[in-house]
Amino acid sequence: MTDQPTGRILIIDDSEHNRYLLSHQLHRRGHTVVTAIHGRQGLEYAQQQPFDVILLDLMMPEMDGFTVLDQLKRDPQMRHIPVIVISAIDEIDDVVRCIDSGAEDYLTKPINTTLLHAKVHACLERKRLRDQEQAHLMAIRYELDLGRRMQADFLPERLPHIAGWEIAAAFVPAREVAGDFYDAFLLPDQRLVCLLGDVCDKGVGAALFMALTRSLLRAFAEQAVLNGDDPLRAVAMTNEYIARHYHASRTFSTIFCAIIDPASGTVRYVNAGHPVPVLIRTDGGVEMLLTTGPAVGWIRNAHFSTETTTLEIGDTLFAYTDGVTEARAPNGTLFGEDRLLATLDPSLGGNNNRLEAVQQAVMAYTGRQQPEDDLTMLVVCRRSAA
Missing domain, CATH: 3.60.40.10 (PPM-type phosphatase domain)
Structure with missing residues:
Protein backbone atom coordinates (compact mmCIF):
# COMPACT_ATOMS: atom_id res chain seq x y z
CA MET A 1 0.00 0.00 0.00
CA THR A 2 2.99 2.31 0.30
CA ASP A 3 2.75 3.35 -3.35
CA GLN A 4 -0.75 4.75 -2.86
CA PRO A 5 -0.96 8.57 -2.78
CA THR A 6 -1.67 10.12 0.59
CA GLY A 7 -3.15 13.49 1.41
CA ARG A 8 -4.73 15.79 3.95
CA ILE A 9 -8.37 14.88 4.41
CA LEU A 10 -11.07 16.80 6.26
CA ILE A 11 -14.03 14.84 7.64
CA ILE A 12 -17.14 16.90 8.43
CA ASP A 13 -19.67 14.72 10.24
CA ASP A 14 -21.70 15.22 13.42
CA SER A 15 -21.58 11.52 14.24
CA GLU A 16 -18.66 10.63 16.51
CA HIS A 17 -18.97 7.00 15.45
CA ASN A 18 -18.69 7.90 11.73
CA ARG A 19 -15.77 10.22 12.37
CA TYR A 20 -13.91 7.47 14.22
CA LEU A 21 -14.51 4.83 11.56
CA LEU A 22 -13.52 7.09 8.69
CA SER A 23 -10.46 8.45 10.51
CA HIS A 24 -9.30 4.99 11.47
CA GLN A 25 -9.54 3.66 7.92
CA LEU A 26 -7.83 6.69 6.40
CA HIS A 27 -5.05 6.77 9.00
CA ARG A 28 -4.27 3.16 8.14
CA ARG A 29 -3.56 4.25 4.56
CA GLY A 30 -1.20 6.99 5.71
CA HIS A 31 -3.50 9.99 5.25
CA THR A 32 -3.46 12.99 7.56
CA VAL A 33 -6.99 13.44 8.90
CA VAL A 34 -8.72 16.40 10.53
CA THR A 35 -12.29 16.05 11.83
CA ALA A 36 -15.03 18.65 12.33
CA ILE A 37 -18.18 18.03 14.36
CA HIS A 38 -20.47 20.24 12.26
CA GLY A 39 -20.55 22.24 9.06
CA ARG A 40 -19.58 25.60 10.50
CA GLN A 41 -16.47 24.18 12.12
CA GLY A 42 -15.63 22.32 8.93
CA LEU A 43 -15.76 25.53 6.90
CA GLU A 44 -13.50 27.27 9.41
CA TYR A 45 -10.95 24.46 9.14
CA ALA A 46 -11.12 24.50 5.33
CA GLN A 47 -10.47 28.24 5.32
CA GLN A 48 -7.50 27.96 7.68
CA GLN A 49 -5.72 24.83 6.38
CA PRO A 50 -5.03 23.20 3.01
CA PHE A 51 -6.89 19.96 2.27
CA ASP A 52 -6.78 17.55 -0.63
CA VAL A 53 -10.21 15.94 -0.08
CA ILE A 54 -13.26 16.71 2.05
CA LEU A 55 -15.66 14.00 3.25
CA LEU A 56 -18.95 15.77 3.93
CA ASP A 57 -22.00 14.43 5.70
CA LEU A 58 -25.28 15.92 4.47
CA MET A 59 -27.48 15.90 7.58
CA MET A 60 -25.86 17.91 10.38
CA PRO A 61 -26.86 20.54 12.96
CA GLU A 62 -25.42 24.07 12.95
CA MET A 63 -24.99 23.97 9.15
CA ASP A 64 -26.04 21.13 6.86
CA GLY A 65 -23.90 19.64 4.11
CA PHE A 66 -25.76 21.42 1.32
CA THR A 67 -24.88 24.82 2.78
CA VAL A 68 -21.27 23.79 3.39
CA LEU A 69 -20.92 22.56 -0.19
CA ASP A 70 -22.46 25.74 -1.56
CA GLN A 71 -20.04 27.94 0.39
CA LEU A 72 -17.05 25.80 -0.54
CA LYS A 73 -17.84 26.08 -4.24
CA ARG A 74 -18.40 29.84 -4.01
CA ASP A 75 -14.96 30.45 -2.50
CA PRO A 76 -12.15 30.77 -5.12
CA GLN A 77 -9.62 29.39 -2.62
CA MET A 78 -11.65 26.26 -1.75
CA ARG A 79 -13.82 25.56 -4.77
CA HIS A 80 -11.32 23.14 -6.30
CA ILE A 81 -11.05 20.85 -3.26
CA PRO A 82 -12.77 17.56 -4.20
CA VAL A 83 -15.80 16.86 -2.01
CA ILE A 84 -17.20 13.38 -1.39
CA VAL A 85 -20.68 13.59 0.17
CA ILE A 86 -21.87 10.96 2.62
CA SER A 87 -25.55 10.10 2.70
CA ALA A 88 -28.02 7.46 3.72
CA ILE A 89 -28.91 4.95 1.03
CA ASP A 90 -32.40 6.44 0.64
CA GLU A 91 -31.11 10.00 0.05
CA ILE A 92 -30.12 9.55 -3.59
CA ASP A 93 -32.05 12.65 -4.68
CA ASP A 94 -29.97 14.69 -2.26
CA VAL A 95 -26.80 13.15 -3.68
CA VAL A 96 -27.83 14.12 -7.22
CA ARG A 97 -28.42 17.67 -6.00
CA CYS A 98 -24.89 17.75 -4.50
CA ILE A 99 -23.27 16.36 -7.65
CA ASP A 100 -25.04 19.10 -9.62
CA SER A 101 -23.65 21.64 -7.12
CA GLY A 102 -20.06 20.50 -7.65
CA ALA A 103 -19.47 17.49 -5.39
CA GLU A 104 -16.92 15.08 -6.84
CA ASP A 105 -18.46 11.80 -5.69
CA TYR A 106 -20.57 10.19 -2.95
CA LEU A 107 -20.61 7.34 -0.43
CA THR A 108 -23.63 5.76 1.22
CA LYS A 109 -23.92 4.58 4.80
CA PRO A 110 -22.83 2.15 6.06
CA ILE A 111 -19.45 2.98 4.52
CA ASN A 112 -17.85 0.31 2.39
CA THR A 113 -14.10 0.61 3.10
CA THR A 114 -13.07 -0.59 -0.37
CA LEU A 115 -15.21 2.10 -2.02
CA LEU A 116 -13.96 4.66 0.51
CA HIS A 117 -10.31 4.09 -0.39
CA ALA A 118 -11.02 3.84 -4.12
CA LYS A 119 -12.93 7.11 -4.22
CA VAL A 120 -10.46 8.97 -2.01
CA HIS A 121 -7.61 7.66 -4.20
CA ALA A 122 -9.39 8.85 -7.37
CA CYS A 123 -10.00 12.29 -5.87
CA LEU A 124 -6.38 12.61 -4.79
CA GLU A 125 -5.19 11.71 -8.28
CA ARG A 126 -7.48 14.31 -9.88
CA LYS A 127 -6.45 16.91 -7.30
CA ARG A 128 -2.77 16.27 -7.97
CA LEU A 129 -3.26 16.51 -11.71
CA ARG A 130 -5.08 19.79 -11.30
CA ASP A 131 -2.42 21.14 -8.92
CA GLN A 132 0.29 20.23 -11.43
CA GLU A 133 -1.69 21.92 -14.19
CA GLN A 134 -2.11 25.06 -12.10
CA ALA A 135 1.59 25.10 -11.19
CA HIS A 136 2.45 24.72 -14.88
CA LEU A 137 0.10 27.56 -15.83
CA MET A 138 1.55 29.79 -13.13
CA ALA A 139 5.05 29.07 -14.43
CA ILE A 140 3.93 29.96 -17.95
CA ARG A 141 2.32 33.18 -16.71
CA TYR A 142 5.52 34.05 -14.89
CA GLU A 143 7.63 33.40 -18.00
CA LEU A 144 5.26 35.43 -20.16
CA ASP A 145 5.28 38.30 -17.68
CA LEU A 146 9.06 38.16 -17.58
CA GLY A 147 9.11 38.15 -21.39
CA ARG A 148 6.73 41.11 -21.50
CA ARG A 149 8.92 43.11 -19.12
CA MET A 150 12.08 42.19 -21.02
CA GLN A 151 10.42 43.13 -24.30
CA ALA A 152 9.42 46.50 -22.87
CA ASP A 153 13.10 47.08 -22.08
CA PHE A 154 13.87 46.68 -25.80
CA LEU A 155 11.48 49.49 -26.71
Missing part, protein backbone atom coordinates in the same frame (compact mmCIF):
# COMPACT_ATOMS: atom_id res chain seq x y z
CA PRO A 156 12.76 53.04 -26.25
CA GLU A 157 12.25 54.35 -22.73
CA ARG A 158 11.76 57.82 -24.19
CA LEU A 159 11.65 59.25 -27.69
CA PRO A 160 14.19 61.83 -28.89
CA HIS A 161 13.41 65.49 -28.31
CA ILE A 162 14.36 67.66 -31.29
CA ALA A 163 13.57 71.37 -31.50
CA GLY A 164 10.82 71.97 -34.08
CA TRP A 165 9.85 68.29 -34.27
CA GLU A 166 7.23 66.16 -32.56
CA ILE A 167 7.64 62.38 -32.29
CA ALA A 168 5.15 59.94 -30.75
CA ALA A 169 4.48 56.22 -30.78
CA ALA A 170 1.84 53.73 -29.68
CA PHE A 171 2.33 50.05 -28.93
CA VAL A 172 -0.69 47.85 -28.12
CA PRO A 173 0.26 44.14 -28.00
CA ALA A 174 -2.42 41.56 -28.72
CA ARG A 175 -0.79 39.12 -26.28
CA GLU A 176 1.59 39.25 -23.33
CA VAL A 177 4.48 39.44 -25.78
CA ALA A 178 4.45 40.82 -29.29
CA GLY A 179 6.24 40.61 -32.62
CA ASP A 180 5.92 44.32 -33.43
CA PHE A 181 8.58 46.85 -32.52
CA TYR A 182 9.39 50.50 -32.99
CA ASP A 183 12.41 52.63 -32.28
CA ALA A 184 13.52 56.22 -32.68
CA PHE A 185 17.02 57.41 -31.83
CA LEU A 186 19.65 59.93 -32.80
CA LEU A 187 22.79 58.91 -34.67
CA PRO A 188 26.17 60.34 -33.64
CA ASP A 189 25.75 62.96 -36.41
CA GLN A 190 22.33 63.94 -34.90
CA ARG A 191 20.23 62.55 -37.72
CA LEU A 192 17.03 60.86 -36.53
CA VAL A 193 16.44 57.15 -37.17
CA CYS A 194 12.83 55.94 -37.15
CA LEU A 195 12.16 52.19 -37.19
CA LEU A 196 8.97 50.20 -37.33
CA GLY A 197 8.82 46.43 -37.76
CA ASP A 198 6.55 43.42 -37.62
CA VAL A 199 7.77 39.82 -37.24
CA CYS A 200 5.71 37.35 -39.26
CA ASP A 201 4.89 35.11 -36.27
CA LYS A 202 3.22 35.68 -32.90
CA GLY A 203 3.95 34.80 -29.30
CA VAL A 204 7.27 34.17 -27.60
CA GLY A 205 9.11 33.15 -30.78
CA ALA A 206 8.11 36.37 -32.52
CA ALA A 207 9.10 38.40 -29.47
CA LEU A 208 12.58 36.87 -29.50
CA PHE A 209 13.00 37.66 -33.19
CA MET A 210 11.69 41.16 -32.54
CA ALA A 211 14.42 41.75 -29.97
CA LEU A 212 17.08 40.33 -32.27
CA THR A 213 15.98 42.32 -35.33
CA ARG A 214 15.60 45.61 -33.52
CA SER A 215 19.01 45.23 -31.83
CA LEU A 216 20.73 44.39 -35.13
CA LEU A 217 19.19 47.36 -36.93
CA ARG A 218 20.24 49.81 -34.25
CA ALA A 219 23.76 48.39 -33.92
CA PHE A 220 24.37 48.25 -37.69
CA ALA A 221 23.02 51.79 -38.21
CA GLU A 222 25.29 53.26 -35.55
CA GLN A 223 28.25 51.24 -36.83
CA ALA A 224 27.66 52.47 -40.38
CA VAL A 225 27.80 56.13 -39.34
CA LEU A 226 31.01 55.59 -37.38
CA ASN A 227 32.48 53.97 -40.49
CA GLY A 228 31.34 56.83 -42.74
CA ASP A 229 28.77 54.61 -44.43
CA ASP A 230 25.03 54.95 -45.13
CA PRO A 231 23.05 53.95 -41.99
CA LEU A 232 20.27 52.59 -44.21
CA ARG A 233 22.65 49.75 -45.06
CA ALA A 234 21.61 48.42 -41.65
CA VAL A 235 18.52 46.92 -43.30
CA ALA A 236 20.54 44.88 -45.80
CA MET A 237 23.09 43.88 -43.13
CA THR A 238 20.31 42.72 -40.81
CA ASN A 239 18.76 40.76 -43.66
CA GLU A 240 22.04 38.97 -44.38
CA TYR A 241 22.64 38.13 -40.72
CA ILE A 242 19.17 36.65 -40.17
CA ALA A 243 18.97 34.88 -43.54
CA ARG A 244 22.40 33.33 -42.96
CA HIS A 245 22.03 32.29 -39.31
CA TYR A 246 18.28 31.70 -38.95
CA HIS A 247 17.21 30.58 -42.41
CA ALA A 248 15.76 27.30 -41.10
CA SER A 249 13.27 29.15 -38.91
CA ARG A 250 11.61 30.76 -41.96
CA THR A 251 10.94 33.79 -39.79
CA PHE A 252 11.07 37.23 -41.39
CA SER A 253 10.12 40.82 -40.59
CA THR A 254 8.62 43.68 -42.52
CA ILE A 255 10.54 46.84 -41.69
CA PHE A 256 10.28 50.54 -42.38
CA CYS A 257 13.50 52.44 -41.68
CA ALA A 258 13.80 56.19 -42.21
CA ILE A 259 16.74 58.56 -41.68
CA ILE A 260 15.58 62.15 -41.14
CA ASP A 261 17.78 65.25 -41.24
CA PRO A 262 16.12 67.61 -38.73
CA ALA A 263 17.72 70.70 -40.25
CA SER A 264 16.49 70.18 -43.82
CA GLY A 265 13.56 67.81 -43.31
CA THR A 266 15.06 65.35 -45.83
CA VAL A 267 13.80 61.80 -45.34
CA ARG A 268 15.70 58.86 -46.79
CA TYR A 269 14.03 55.52 -46.26
CA VAL A 270 13.87 51.81 -46.98
CA ASN A 271 10.52 50.04 -46.94
CA ALA A 272 11.22 46.32 -46.61
CA GLY A 273 7.84 44.78 -47.42
CA HIS A 274 6.12 46.90 -44.77
CA PRO A 275 2.59 48.36 -44.90
CA VAL A 276 2.92 51.63 -46.77
CA PRO A 277 3.58 54.62 -44.46
CA VAL A 278 1.89 57.90 -45.41
CA LEU A 279 3.27 61.41 -45.54
CA ILE A 280 0.43 63.85 -44.88
CA ARG A 281 1.15 67.28 -46.36
CA THR A 282 0.09 70.44 -44.64
CA ASP A 283 -2.17 71.21 -47.63
CA GLY A 284 -4.02 67.88 -47.20
CA GLY A 285 -2.12 65.98 -49.87
CA VAL A 286 -0.93 62.44 -49.17
CA GLU A 287 2.29 60.74 -50.32
CA MET A 288 2.67 56.96 -49.99
CA LEU A 289 6.14 55.65 -49.10
CA LEU A 290 6.04 52.53 -51.24
CA THR A 291 7.94 49.26 -50.86
CA THR A 292 11.61 49.36 -51.84
CA GLY A 293 12.64 45.79 -51.03
CA PRO A 294 11.49 42.41 -49.67
CA ALA A 295 10.85 41.48 -46.05
CA VAL A 296 14.00 41.14 -43.97
CA GLY A 297 15.35 37.65 -43.33
CA TRP A 298 13.52 35.90 -46.16
CA ILE A 299 16.25 35.62 -48.81
CA ARG A 300 19.98 36.25 -48.87
CA ASN A 301 21.56 38.94 -51.05
CA ALA A 302 18.24 40.79 -51.30
CA HIS A 303 18.32 44.25 -52.85
CA PHE A 304 16.93 47.19 -50.85
CA SER A 305 16.73 50.48 -52.72
CA THR A 306 16.57 53.86 -51.03
CA GLU A 307 13.99 56.55 -51.68
CA THR A 308 14.04 60.21 -50.66
CA THR A 309 11.35 62.72 -49.78
CA THR A 310 11.07 65.84 -47.64
CA LEU A 311 9.03 66.75 -44.59
CA GLU A 312 8.10 70.41 -44.96
CA ILE A 313 6.93 72.45 -41.99
CA GLY A 314 3.49 71.18 -40.98
CA ASP A 315 3.93 67.77 -42.69
CA THR A 316 3.42 64.50 -40.80
CA LEU A 317 4.90 61.04 -41.37
CA PHE A 318 2.66 58.22 -40.12
CA ALA A 319 3.95 54.62 -40.08
CA TYR A 320 2.05 51.61 -38.74
CA THR A 321 1.95 47.81 -38.69
CA ASP A 322 -0.68 45.66 -40.39
CA GLY A 323 -2.58 45.22 -37.13
CA VAL A 324 -4.13 48.59 -37.99
CA THR A 325 -5.27 48.19 -41.58
CA GLU A 326 -5.95 44.43 -41.36
CA ALA A 327 -8.14 44.68 -38.27
CA ARG A 328 -11.45 43.00 -39.09
CA ALA A 329 -15.03 43.94 -38.36
CA PRO A 330 -17.34 41.16 -37.08
CA ASN A 331 -18.41 40.54 -40.71
CA GLY A 332 -14.78 39.99 -41.76
CA THR A 333 -14.13 43.22 -43.70
CA LEU A 334 -10.78 44.95 -43.18
CA PHE A 335 -10.29 48.35 -41.60
CA GLY A 336 -8.19 49.29 -44.63
CA GLU A 337 -6.09 52.25 -45.72
CA ASP A 338 -9.06 54.47 -46.64
CA ARG A 339 -10.47 54.33 -43.11
CA LEU A 340 -7.01 54.96 -41.71
CA LEU A 341 -6.52 58.06 -43.84
CA ALA A 342 -9.98 59.32 -42.92
CA THR A 343 -9.09 58.90 -39.23
CA LEU A 344 -5.86 60.91 -39.57
CA ASP A 345 -7.71 64.20 -39.58
CA PRO A 346 -5.26 67.17 -39.44
CA SER A 347 -7.70 68.97 -37.14
CA LEU A 348 -6.86 66.46 -34.38
CA GLY A 349 -3.74 68.49 -33.65
CA GLY A 350 -0.93 66.73 -31.78
CA ASN A 351 0.54 63.35 -32.62
CA ASN A 352 -0.77 61.70 -29.46
CA ASN A 353 -4.30 62.74 -30.42
CA ARG A 354 -3.86 61.08 -33.81
CA LEU A 355 -2.55 57.88 -32.28
CA GLU A 356 -5.43 57.74 -29.81
CA ALA A 357 -7.95 58.42 -32.56
CA VAL A 358 -6.64 55.57 -34.72
CA GLN A 359 -6.56 53.13 -31.81
CA GLN A 360 -10.11 53.98 -30.78
CA ALA A 361 -11.32 53.76 -34.38
CA VAL A 362 -9.79 50.28 -34.79
CA MET A 363 -11.27 49.02 -31.51
CA ALA A 364 -14.69 50.42 -32.37
CA TYR A 365 -14.51 48.88 -35.85
CA THR A 366 -13.64 45.41 -34.56
CA GLY A 367 -15.97 45.55 -31.56
CA ARG A 368 -13.17 44.15 -29.37
CA GLN A 369 -11.58 45.41 -26.17
CA GLN A 370 -8.17 44.04 -27.20
CA PRO A 371 -6.70 43.92 -30.72
CA GLU A 372 -6.54 40.60 -32.53
CA ASP A 373 -3.10 41.54 -33.84
CA ASP A 374 -0.46 43.89 -32.42
CA LEU A 375 -1.12 47.58 -33.08
CA THR A 376 2.03 49.67 -33.42
CA MET A 377 2.25 53.21 -34.80
CA LEU A 378 4.97 55.85 -35.11
CA VAL A 379 4.26 59.43 -36.10
CA VAL A 380 6.73 62.24 -36.80
CA CYS A 381 5.64 65.83 -37.42
CA ARG A 382 7.77 68.80 -38.44
CA ARG A 383 6.27 71.69 -36.50
CA SER A 384 8.76 74.44 -37.30
CA ALA A 385 12.24 75.12 -38.61
CA ALA A 386 14.91 73.49 -36.43
